[in-house]
Amino acid sequence: MKKKPSVLFEPTRIRGLELNNRLVRSATWEGMCDAEGRPTPALRDYYRDLAEGGVGLIISGFAFVAVEGKPLPGALGLHRDDFAQDLRALTTAVHQAGGVLCAQLAHAGGQTRPALCGGTPLAPSAVAAAQYQPETPAAMSGADIQRTIAAFADAARRARECGFDAVQLHAAHGYLINQFLSPHTNRRDDGYGGRLDNRARFLLSTYRAVRAAVGDDYPILVKLTGSDHLPEGLGEKEAVRVAQALDALGIDAIEVSSGTPASGKLTPLRRNILAPDQEAYNLSQARDIKAAVRCPVMVVGGIRGPDRAAAILRDGDADYLCLSRPLIREPGLPRRWRATDNPVASDCTSCNRCFKAALKGRLECLKANGA
Numbered sequence: 001m002k003k004k005p006s007v008l009f010e011p012t013r014i015r016g017l018e019l020n021n022r023l024v025r026s027a028t029w030e031g032m033c034d035a036e037g038r039p040t041p042a043l044r045d046y047y048r049d050l051a052e053g054g055v056g057l058i059i060s061g062f063a064f065v066a067v068e069g070k071p072l073p074g075a076l077g078l079h080r081d082d083f084a085q086d087l088r089a090l091t092t093a094v095h096q097a098g099g100v101l102c103a104q105l106a107h108a109g110g111q112t113r114p115a116l117c118g119g120t121p122l123a124p125s126a127v128a129a130a131q132y133q134p135e136t137p138a139a140m141s142g143a144d145i146q147r148t149i150a151a152f153a154d155a156a157r158r159a160r161e162c163g164f165d166a167v168q169l170h171a172a173h174g175y176l177i178n179q180f181l182s183p184h185t186n187r188r189d190d191g192y193g194g195r196l197d198n199r200a201r202f203l204l205s206t207y208r209a210v211r212a213a214v215g216d217d218y219p220i221l222v223k224l225t226g227s228d229h230l231p232e233g234l235g236e237k238e239a240v241r242v243a244q245a246l247d248a249l250g251i252d253a254i255e256v257s258s259g260t261p262a263s264g265k266l267t268p269l270r271r272n273i274l275a276p277d278q279e280a281y282n283l284s285q286a287r288d289i290k291a292a293v294r295c296p297v298m299v300v301g302g303i304r305g306p307d308r309a310a311a312i313l314r315d316g317d318a319d320y321l322c323l324s325r326p327l328i329r330e331p332g333l334p335r336r337w338r339a340t341d342n343p344v345a346s347d348c349t350s351c352n353r354c355f356k357a358a359l360k361g362r363l364e365c366l367k368a369n370g371a
Contacts, residue, residue, distance in 0.1 A: 007313045008306060008321070009338050012056075014296060015219040015252045017165055019100060021056035022313060023334045026255065026300045026322035027104040027168070027223065029072055030061045030363040037064065037077020039086050042362065044093045050327060051099025054335035057320075058094060059102045059168055059221075059255075062175075065155040066148060068117045069107030069176065078103060078155035084162055091163030102166040102221060103159040105152055105210070109176030110137030110185065111261070122148075124180045124202075125187040129262065145192060145202065148176070153209040156220075166219035166252070169206060171242075173268045174260030177203050178225055181242060184233040184262075200242050207249055219252040221298075226258045226285025229266035236285055240292045247293040255298035255322055256286035273302045273350045280312060287317045298322050305345030306337045328354045329365040 009021040032043040050058050063076040070077070077083060094101040108116075110123030113135055122144055123129070123137035140148070156167045171177035179185040180202040186193050192201050203222075210220055224243060228234045234242075243254055259267045273279060282301035290297040300322035303309050309321045326333055326346035337343040353366045 006306065006338070007310050012296075012319075014166070014221075016217060017100065017219050019056040021054070021334065021338070022320045023055050023309075024057045024255075024298055024320050024322040025050055025055045025059060025327050026324040027059040027170070028061050028324045028328065028363065029075060031072065031074030031360070032363060033074050033076050035073075037070065037075060037079065038083050039076060039090045043076075044090050046363065047090060047099070047101065048093040048097045049331045051094045051097035052335075053327070053331035053333065054338060055099070055323070055327065056334070057100050057102060059322075060104050060164075062106045062170060063103050063155065063159075065105055065107055065151040068119065068122055069109070069112070069148075069151075070116045071106070071108035071112050071175065073116065078105065078158050079151065081158065084158070087158070087162035087164075095163070100165045101163075102168050102219075103155075103164040104168045104170050104223070105155050105159070106170035107148060107151070107176040109179045110135075111174050111176075111179075123176065124185060124192065127185050127187060129174055129179065129185060129260070139188070142190070149202070149206050149209050152206045153213040156210040157213045160214050160218055166221060167210065167214065168221040168223055168255070169203070169210065170223050171203050172223045172225040172257045174228075174262065177206065178228070178234070178260065181225070181238075182228050182230070182234040184228060184230050196238050196241060200245055203242070204245060204249060207246065207251065211250070221253045221255060222246055222251055223255045223257060224289070225260075226256045226282055226289060229259050229263040233260070233263075236288060239285065240288055243289045243293050247295050251295055253296040253298060253320070254289060254293065255300060255320075256282055256289055256318075257300050258282050258285055268301075269352055270302065271350050271352055273304055273348075276305060276308055278302060279304050279308050283312065283317055290316070290318060296320060300324065302350065304348065306343045325350055325352075325354060328363060
């Protein structure tokens with residue numbers, strides 16, 4: 001009798017975009033672009049390896065939509081038309097390897113430094129984003145807000161023109177859109193602050209502008225915080241309401257994460273995933289959002305084993321599983337899981353040393369390489 005394929009490897013579609021399986025490479029800062037944000041041949045080769053490794057969808061590392069929104073050295077830029085040739089080389093490499101590539105569109109807001117963003121960081125309010133980011137940003141004017149919304153739309157247009165198969169709006173991890181959503185960082189008293197409808201206005205306006213730029217047939221995803229894990233931050237109930245508003249507008253999928261760099265032990269970059277009961281640490285937030293929306297829901301956070309991943313799908317708690325650090329350690333992990341009768345979990349434990357490598361311009365697992 002022919003073996004029934006795992007639920008992980010069912011083919012699906014997101015607004016007509018065909019995906020070979022339900023495994024997603026979640027956006028990961030690679031540090032492999034030049035000082036201006038232009039992708040390098042090394043990043044092209046890195047994405048090709050991911051595509052050959054069999055993951056169903058690759059979401060790019062944070063791609064800043066404006067210079068003042070650059071978060072980290074070596075980040076990808078989608079703010080200039082003259083990057084087109086290098087961006088097309090990137091998407092072509094992925095497509096030739098059978099992969100699908102989504103550009104994550106983002107702006108750091110107050111979560112950056114003057115040396116990176118070229119001046120005083122801009123944010124919804126003059127509130128420092130986190131202890132490690134002591135620079136107090138300048139509160140955005142109404143003109144700044146409109147200019148930034150337009151920058152997201154322009155970046156989305158560039159992404160489509162350069163061959164990206166979808167875009168994702170980054171509304172998590174304490175970056176600009178999350179800063180608007182969160183009362184912890186949004187102290188405005190105009191139409192973009194105060195009650196949740198106003199705090200969500202920037203995100204919803206950005207979605208509308210991006211949709212107008214890319215058309216009705218192009219997938220737009222969002223990475224949404226399920227909770228800031230902060231006493232005065234965006235909580236789970238409000239996150240569900242934001243997800244419902246996006247769903248009503250036509251968002252094509254929601255990736256659920258949680259936490260910010262200010263969230264103590266509950267940051268997005270948790271360490272020491274050593275046992276199955278530590279996996280899928282954002283699942284409760286994803287489950288709540290999944291129950292409240294019609295669009296597909298993705299969950300990220302500590303997923304390591306195929307059995308746990310498949311159970312999440314079978315239980316209906318999410319539609320896609322997002323992986324980050326396991327694919328740094330083993331880009332061919334999806335291919336191995338698919339080819340093996342009894343696949344074992346990734347041996348990535350989230351030591352997080354890979355991000356030290358990215359600071360030197362090459363995302364890699366230092367543990368695997370004996371460094």
